[in-house]
Amino acid sequence: MKDFGYLAAADVATAVREIRPGAKFLGGGTNLVDLMREGVESPDTVIDISRLPLTGIDTGPDGTVRIGALVRNSDLAAHPMIRARFPMLAQAVLMGASGQLRNMATVGGNLLQRTRCPYFYDGTLPCNKREPGSGCAAIGGFNRMHAILGTSESCIATHPSDMCVALAALDATVEVESVRGTRRIPLLDFHRLPGDTPHVETALEPDELITAVELPANPVAALSRYRKVRDRASYAFALVSVAAALRVEDGRVAAVRLALGGVAAKPWRAVEAERVLTGAPATDAEFDRAAGAELAQAVPQSANGFKIELAKRTITATLRRLAEGTPA
Numbered sequence: 556m557k558d559f560g561y562l563a564a565a566d567v568a569t570a571v572r573e574i575r576p577g578a579k580f581l582g583g584g585t586n587l588v589d590l591m592r593e594g595v596e597s598p599d600t601v602i603d604i605s606r607l608p609l610t611g612i613d614t615g616p617d618g619t620v621r622i623g624a625l626v627r628n629s630d631l632a633a634h635p636m637i638r639a640r641f642p643m644l645a646q647a648v649l650m651g652a653s654g655q656l657r658n659m660a661t662v663g664g665n666l667l668q669r670t671r672c673p674y675f676y677d678g679t680l681p682c683n684k685r686e687p688g689s690g691c692a693a694i695g696g697f698n699r700m701h702a703i704l705g706t707s708e709s710c711i712a713t714h715p716s717d718m719c720v721a722l723a724a725l726d727a728t729v730e731v732e733s734v735r736g737t738r739r740i741p742l743l744d745f746h747r748l749p750g751d752t753p754h755v756e757t758a759l760e761p762d763e764l765i766t767a768v769e770l771p772a773n774p775v776a777a778l779s780r781y782r783k784v785r786d787r788a789s790y791a792f793a794l795v796s797v798a799a800a801l802r803v804e805d806g807r808v809a810a811v812r813l814a815l816g817g818v819a820a821k822p823w824r825a826v827e828a829e830r831v832l833t834g835a836p837a838t839d840a841e842f843d844r845a846a847g848a849e850l851a852q853a854v855p856q857s858a859n860g861f862k863i864e865l866a867k868r869t870i871t872a873t874l875r876r877l878a879e880g881t882p883a
């Protein structure tokens with residue numbers, strides 16, 4: 556690992572004042588430290604933000620929930636109000652990583668997780684995300700875990716977070732701070748598709764610090780579920796995951812929120828499936844039809860075509876359970 560300077564920030568103002576090109580914020584360190592050990596990230600300065608007062612989970616007068624960027628994943632998943640009002644979020648966080656990692660990992664860091672594409676971590680092979688213009692070893696390579704939606708000729712990596720899939724379905728907003736002040740970025744605009752610049756992964760400016768995530772009040776969120784399909788029962792990234800909320804009235808879909816994980820470089824809000832479902836009969840046939848409409852735009856790689864059918868079946872199964880009134 557390359558030598559680097561260390562600075563512990565005492566407050567947000569100091570943190571955003573000290574950030575500069577070549578420096579990185581350090582929260583829980585569960586991804587950044589790995590990337591530094593692998594030589595993928597090599598900051599000259601690490602600004603430790605782990606002691607900043609960003610650990611609250613608070614509810615505003617209009618029901619909006621503000622989750623501090625340094626809330627640990629374990630604390631978020633165990634919070635009684637989150638479990639009651641946003642069960643898909645608590646379930647998603649619990650299905651990510653391991654207990655030890657969840658005890659360290661933060662909400663802000665979870666948003667900024669980088670892909671687990673194996674070629675991204677292997678400095679001997681081409682990777683446009685690690686080294687722009689070098690090529691993509693995953694296209695035509697080992698790509699069983701890779702994306703089927705929103706890919707480009709430059710990159711087919713997936714975003715690894717479970718939490719972000721739930722946040723995408725819940726219309727979350729990311730609050731960021733810099734010396735220029737505070738701004739809010741809709742979660743759906745926060746992560747970027749690869750295009751021809753896969754190394755640019757988010758809408759975050761280099762000098763901005765994530766300070767919170769906000770969840771708007773939405774009664775349908777309480778009727779939600781996160782389902783994750785993976786190669787083993789824990790400590791594995793999603794082949795496909797589904798975050799869904801569903802309200803059925805008189806046998807028809809009155810409200811639905813649907814997002815997919817493991818299929819794209821960003822949490823994938825299933826806009827087309829939601830359009831098909833809204834007002835439709837809450838039946839398996841309609842769930843299938845909506846899933847098919849969403850996945851019609853999928854482009855398989857050499858080894859991940861199975862994800863298309865897997866995603867359709869997981870969407871239908873998740874919605875069926877919700878329609879039956881068995882959200883958890």
Ligand code: SF4
Pocket residue numbers: 670672673674675681682683684685690691692693694709710711712753
């Ligand atoms: Fe790199 Fe993306 Fe290709 Fe993986 S899929 S090798 S991250 S460019």
